[in-house]
Each structure stands twice: as C-alpha cells, then as structure tokens.
Amino acid sequence: MLRLNNYILFSLVGSSDPIRDFHDGPMLHICRVYKPKKVYLLYTDEMCENDEIDNRYERSVKELVDEKIEVLKIFTDIKDPHKFETFFVPIKENIDKIKAENPEDDILVNITSGTAQFIGALAMFLNYADYKIKPVQVTTPSKSSNISETVKKEYELEDIMELNEDNKEDYIDRTLEPDLNYYNRLIVKSQLKKLVESYQYMGGIELLKTYSKNYQKISTLLRFADMRMKLAGSEANEKLNIFNSKEVKNIKYAYNDRVPEWYSLIEYYNVLKTKSDIGDYASYVIMMEPLSIKIYQIVLKYLLNKNLRKIFEFRGGQYYIVPNRLDINLKKYLEEKLGSKINEGYIGDILWINTVKYYINLKKEDSLKEDFKNIVRNFKNIKPIRNEIAHGLISITKEDFIKKVGISPEIVNNGIELFLINHLKIKGFSKNMFNLYEEINDKIFELLDQEV
DSSP: OOOOEEEEEEEEOOTTOSEETTEEOHHHHHHHHHOEEEEEEEEOHHHHHHHHHHOHHHHHHHHHTOTTSEEEEEEOOOOOTTOGGGTHHHHHHHHHHHHHHOTTSEEEEEOSSSOHHHHHHHHHHHHHOSSOEEEEEEOOTTSSOOOSOOOOSSOOHHHHHHTOGGGSTTOOOOEEOOOHHHHHHHHHHHHHHHHHHTTOHHHHHHHHHTSSSOOHHHHHHHHHHHHHHTTOGGGGGGGGTTSOTTTTTTTSOSOSSOOOHHHHHHHHHHHHHHHHHTTOHHHHHHHHHHHHHHHHHHIIIIISOOOHHHHSEEETTEEEEOGGGSOHHHHHHHHHHHTSOOOSEEOOHHHHHHHHHHHHHHHTOHHHHHHHHHHHHHHHHHHHHHHHHHHHOOOOOHHHHHHHHSSOHHHHHHHHHHHHHHHOOOTTOOGGGGGHHHHHHHHHHHHHHHHO
C-alpha cells in the first residue's frame, strides 16, 4: 500500500472524469501522482446523475490509486456550468471550509476539469486567496486538445478501469504546477474572446475589471465598440485618442459633423446584423422595419435624386404625407395602389414602397426595379413575424424564421448588402463598411495577442 501525503485535493467533477480515452481524467491523475489523503469532489447537477449510476468517481480513486483516500462529495444544484457567476460563491465557500477543516495540510486544486467558466472563476479565486493553494494542471495524453468523446452516463466502469493505460507502473506524469499569473492571462484571453465574438463588449469590460493588470487599450476599444453598438456616432471617436490614427483608420466613425443618411443606415445595419450572428432573432426582426424604411428613403434620395422634403412634409424628425401637397400624378398612383383616398398622416412602409416604385417607373431603370422588388419581397415576408413578436412577446428561432420567411437571415443580409453595393455608387461608400464589427473584433484580438 502506498503512503498517502499531507495533501488535500479540491476538484470539480468534469466531463473527462474519471477515465477518458483509456487514460486518467484530470481528477484521477492528480490523485495518482500526489496521493492526497482526502479528495473533495464538487458535483454539478449533471455529474450528480452520473455518480448515482455507479459511484464511478469515488470507486476509480479507491480502486486504482488507494482505498485509504477519503473521498468527500459536495453536491450542488448547478445546472448551467457555462455561466461564470454560478461558480464563484461555491468555490470560495468550499475551499475556505476545506482549509478550515485541514489547517495543517497543503491544498491542491484541480484547474483542468470543468468548463472554461469554472476554471476562470477558480483561477480568479486562487489569485486573491489569503492562504497558500497549489494549482495543478493535467495535460492530455496526446499533448493536444482533447477531441475524443466526453464521458457519458452509459459507462462500462469495470472494463474501463481495467483498460486504463495509466495503471501501468511506468505511466507518464502529466501534471503541471503552472504559474497562476500566466494562467490567469490565458483565462482572460479565452473568456474575452468568447465575449467579443458574441459582441458582449460591456461584459468584456466588466471581466477586465476583475484582474489587477490594466489592459488600457483593450478596455478602450471595448468601450468604443459598445458605443458604436448603441449608435453613439462621432462621440465614440473620443475613445480612440490613445491610438495613432493608422491603428484605427478602418474602424473609426468616419463623419464628425453632418452624417449622410446612407452612412447612418449602414451603421444601423451593422448592429442589426450582429443580432442574427448571435442568434437574437427577435431583436433582428424588430430592427428590420426601421431599416427597410431607411432604405426606401435612401433609394429615393440617392438613387432617384429626389428631394424628400419636396414630396412630403418633414416635422419632428418624421416624414408625413399631406395629400394637397403631393404631385398630382403621384397622388393618383398611390390611391390606385392603395385602393382608397390618401389621408394626412405618418408614412408607413406601403406608402414608401409605392412612392419608390412610382419614381423607378418614371426613370425606367429595369435593374433597379427588379432588385428593389426582390428586397421589398423579403421585407414584406418578415413583417408578419415582426408583428407577432412585437404584440405577442414571443421568441423566435432560426428555424422559425426560415419556415415563415422562406430564406435564412444570412440570405436576407446578403441581399441587403448586394442591393446597396450594386446601386449606391457614391463617394465614400465601400462594401467593406459592412464588416465593421468583424474589423473591430480583429483589432481587439490583435491587442489581446500583444498585451495578454
């Protein structure tokens, strides 16, 4: 029988425990190498269910390492292990308690098992704990990312324990005791990338606040991106003063004074597109109606060279239709299309669409006419979903969207971009403007690689 050491191990039970791909999972491997006298295992709701089947975690420790190791189970009702905030309190409460129960022993903490959110919360706690704790990391047998199937509920424990390659006397020690400051930087980088990829810029700012190092340029760029998402316009540029102009040339808000409608349209469209990128289809649909009306106005003003204020009345930031001010032929055309007389009031999408069609027909632009008809069809197909969401407070999935509209959000977005690229031939416009947040994110990732 091997002699146990004065170590106490705290470990989350993860999806690679106890044995994966014919080798120890992280928790079991730390036990094999360090021979702790006690192991405290923290269970999420899912792992509790696994444990009830065959007591696999305790049995693997006692049968493959040493039966004298005391295994203490900490059951929780954590159902979403991918939320950072669910872990910090259980980690602190339990490690504090373990230290109080074992004041003379060395505390080991497994920083490999579990989600990135758990490991991040754990690394943060270790960084600020007022007593000594030794973090232990375990590499995979292949020394690369673990891509094999995770441990499932259905598990032939007896056979798997017998076939475990690490049972051999000459097994390879895969444990590491990492520099936690370095590890914290890796955690920062990993978590921040996930937040930025989902456009959660304020979440990134809050994450950086929890670390002692001041990542000034990254924080500044996150604040800039958040302001752009909130359509703050040229005010966002003030956040870029710490950069030289070449560094931020492609992401800077381009107009400091009066902003043409087409530029504000693209600014709004870029925000709308992020909603579909992250699967927030309800917001995406709600934002589509203001976008469509702005496109109709852009077509009239920039493609058909019409002064909107000569066609309609403009007051309080809105266009209104006044029948006795309308061009007589336009008025006749609109009333024919609507099948009724026009009353004074706010201009809805149907009136905008038919006004555009009237002037396209006068100009006899066949390509514009066909492309406009296609983009209007998409907007019309989306409108019923918009009404359902707005009035019924319902959610919507991508599958719902495709079923009701007939095409995916990506195809809708491509159609909008292609329409503007093909027809908005004016100075200052570039198709690269549709990649605003991709470019902002790339700049943030570049700074992450440099500073973290």
